[in-house]
Amino acid sequence: MTTDAPTPPRDLLSSPFAGGFATDPGFDFDVRLAIGHSVHGGGDPGEILAAAGPVGAGDTAGWFSAWRDLGERVLDEADDAAATGHHATAAARHLRAANYLGFAVSAAAALPDGDTLLTTFRTHRRAWDAFVDGCGHPVARITVPHGGQPLPGALFLPVGAGPHRTLVLNNGSDEAISRLWTDLGRPALARGWAVFVFDGPGQQSQLFEHGVPFRPDWEAVLAPVVDALVARDDVDEARLAVWGVSQAGYWVPRALTVEQRFAAAVVDPGVVDVSTSWFAHLPRELVDLLDGGDPDAFDEYLRQGLTPDSPEAAMMRFRARPYGVGESFGAAFRAVRAYRLSQEQAADIRTPLLITDPDGEQFWPGQSAALAAMTPEVSALERFTAAEGGAMHCEPLARLRVAETVLDWLDDTVG
Structure with missing residues (x-):
């Protein structure tokens, strides 16, 4: 969901997608995501389009500056509102x-200066923490044990006495x-x-602050998350659900093959093989070189086509970094x-599973349907179409429709 987003099929650029919001496909996708989260x-x-509009295609430094400057300006305004006692305004601005x-x-991942990324992340996290502290809901800070580096999380609690049915939001890559929260957290609350x-291995603070990489066996992540939640008096252990976005469309089903204490699960979209988004545009000779067991030659071949300080090289390093290699x-x-989820593994999934399937999925086309076919006894496939504005990866311009559909299904399934 960054500047390397593939261009959607031309038929998806017709109304209501005519023209897009930026000439660069990756920039355009970011704007769609940002507008979608506005609901x-x-x-x-208005402030999104005003900031993004002047940036030309391929201007990664300008794209970074546009978002950083907008974010820092709104953060300053949020701090001012908090200082003058306008706490509702402060919370709203801290979230934006x-x-x-x-x-x-x-x-920042596409910039040659690696220090910029960490500095920007820490400013982002200051804004998020200020929102959590001032959002007006009870919030319990929870640390989930996970090897040598615990996973930080926040449990937002609704009004009223518990124990509460509880939805775990599982991030992608x-x-x-904060976008995870505005995807489904706020409407669910x-x-x-x-x-x-929470931040899992390879995600956000775990990657940028501690260098903890991804892991494919996500049951080793969600099992301790469930342990930490069910140990609380305000969580109803019989009514736990989990929702996974983007690459978590693989992680959540993988975890469900072992961790079966969830009463329901949703993935947006379904993913059975993460690697296809990496290999889809790789020349056959490069795949053969990789399969031949010569990683040094493969790296050298790629470096010949990538200028070391180019945005493409920086993005490749950013994509590789979470895998700890x-x-x-x-x-x-x-x-x-x-x-990659095998048919044998999928056969062990017992949890009711809703799988979103948007038109024009850029990263894992066809894999939502494939996951549904692998889990026919427990899964349901929910289509989102261009005609209703629900096209593209994670349905960026249909977040109200997606939240309504997902939460209705969870209400019916979990109770």
């Missing part, structure tokens, strides 16, 4: 600032946690769900192949 308070379309700075973090958000692109391509 739950994660942005304001966190989202804008989250886009700046993704844009690079989304800001409004319906009386407790909502838990150092600077070797070949090692990253091999590592991502482990993120």
